[in-house]
Amino acid sequence: MPSASFGNLIKISPAHEGARRCHLVSMGVLCCLPVLSCVFAVASTTTLADIDYGGVPLWIDRLLGEPSVLSLRGRLDAAWYRANNPQACPQQCDCPIQWPTALYCDHRGLADVPEHLPAATQYLFLQSNNISSLTASFLANITGLHWLILDHNRLKSDQLDQGILQNQTQLTYLFANHNQLSSMPSNLPDGLKQLRLAHNQISRIEPEALRNLKNLTLLLLQGNLLKTIKEGELRGLINLNLLDLSGNSFSSVPRHLPTSVQQLYLSNNSLTGLDEDSFGGLVNLQYLRLSHCFLKSGNIQPQAFNLSTLVELDLSYNKCTRIPTVPTTLQHLYLEANEIQEFNVTSFCREVGPLTYSRLKILRLDGNKISYRHLPSDWVFCLRVIQNIYI
Numbered sequence: 001m002p003s004a005s006f007g008n009l010i011k012i013s014p015a016h017e018g019a020r021r022c023h024l025v026s027m028g029v030l031c032c033l034p035v036l037s038c039v040f041a042v043a044s045t046t047t048l049a050d051i052d053y054g055g056v057p058l059w060i061d062r063l064l065g066e067p068s069v070l071s072l073r074g075r076l077d078a079a080w081y082r083a084n085n086p087q088a089c090p091q092q093c094d095c096p097i098q099w100p101t102a103l104y105c106d107h108r109g110l111a112d113v114p115e116h117l118p119a120a121t122q123y124l125f126l127q128s129n130n131i132s133s134l135t136a137s138f139l140a141n142i143t144g145l146h147w148l149i150l151d152h153n154r155l156k157s158d159q160l161d162q163g164i165l166q167n168q169t170q171l172t173y174l175f176a177n178h179n180q181l182s183s184m185p186s187n188l189p190d191g192l193k194q195l196r197l198a199h200n201q202i203s204r205i206e207p208e209a210l211r212n213l214k215n216l217t218l219l220l221l222q223g224n225l226l227k228t229i230k231e232g233e234l235r236g237l238i239n240l241n242l243l244d245l246s247g248n249s250f251s252s253v254p255r256h257l258p259t260s261v262q263q264l265y266l267s268n269n270s271l272t273g274l275d276e277d278s279f280g281g282l283v284n285l286q287y288l289r290l291s292h293c294f295l296k297s298g299n300i301q302p303q304a305f306n307l308s309t310l311v312e313l314d315l316s317y318n319k320c321t322r323i324p325t326v327p328t329t330l331q332h333l334y335l336e337a338n339e340i341q342e343f344n345v346t347s348f349c350r351e352v353g354p355l356t357y358s359r360l361k362i363l364r365l366d367g368n369k370i371s372y373r374h375l376p377s378d379w380v381f382c383l384r385v386i387q388n389i390y391i
Helices: 017-026 078-084
Strands: 102-104 123-125 147-149 173-175 194-196 218-220 242-244 263-265 287-289 312-314 332-334 362-364 388-390
Touching: none
Parallel strands: 102 123, 123 147, 147 173, 173 194, 194 218, 218 242, 242 263, 263 287, 287 312, 312 332, 332 362, 362 388
Antiparallel strands: none
C-alpha cells in the first residue's frame, strides 16, 4: 500500500511503509538461512513480471546453489549459452552453463511444454507462455525437480492430468499464479513448501487436495472466487505460516483455518462484520490484513481482536468511525482512510500502570475525520513507546 499523504506525522523516524511490507513477508516462512538474496536485489534490470510471484518475493538460497536470476531473456545472447554449454538443451529454452540444473523456457509464447527436457533439471521456468494443458509425460525424464514456475499461462483444471507431480518427491515450490484454474490441483507431492495459485478462477478446494501437505508453509489464493472454506479442506496444513485469501468472495472470516497460521491476509473481501470468535482458533496469529473490506465499527464486536499474539493489524480503507479495541501487545495499527472522528485511549489501554500500557509503535490515522485537537492529554501515558503517529 503506498504511503498516504493525507496529514502530518508526530515524531519523525525513517519511512516505514516499504519496510512494513518487507517485514510482513520476511517473518517466518521467508527467514531461512543467513545468506539469502531477494530477487529485488538480483539485478537492476529485473522487471515487474520477474518479481510478481503472487505478491510475495521469491528468495534465493545461494548456499543450496539455487539460480540467482529468474529469467535470462534479454540478459545475454542465447547463442552464447548454446555455444558454450555442452549439455543438450531444448531449442526453445536456455540452459546456462553456470546453473546446469536450471532450465529457462519463459517468455517464449509456447503453447506446449518443450519435449525432451534434460533429466538433471531441478529448476524449471515456464512462466509467461500460452500453455493450457500439462500431460503426465512432460516430466517423464525428470525425478529431482525442486521448483516449477508456471505463472502467467493459460492452465485449466480440466486439462491437467491428475497425479502429474505426485512422483516429484523433491518439489518444494509450485507457482501457477495468473492462470485459469477453477479448482485446486490434487495429488501434490508431500514435500511441497510453497503453493502459489493467486489470480486464478478457483471456486472450490477438493477435500483431499491438500490433506498430505504437512510441510507447506505458504499458500497464496488471493484473486480467486472462493466463498467459503469447509471443515477439513485445510486440515493437513499443520505448518502453514502465511495464508493469503485476499480478493475472493468471502462475506465473513472463513472458519476451519489451520491453527499454525501466523500471517492471514483477507483484504478486498466484502465482510459483513467481525464476531468475537472470528479469529478464535488462530492462536499463533501475528499479522492480520483486513483493508478494503467495507467494515463498519458497528459490525466489529469489542473482543474481535482479542489476540495476545497479534503484532500488526491493517484495517485501512474501511468505514470505521472509531478506533476498535486492540490488544496491548499490538505494535503496528493501520487505520488510514476510514471515517474515524474520535481518539479513545481505552481502545489501546483498558487501564494504565507500570506494566499495563500499549506496546504500539506505529499508528496510522491519516485520511480520517480527526486532527491533533482530538488527542486527549493522557494519551502519552498509554502509548508510551509510540514512535510514529500519522494523523
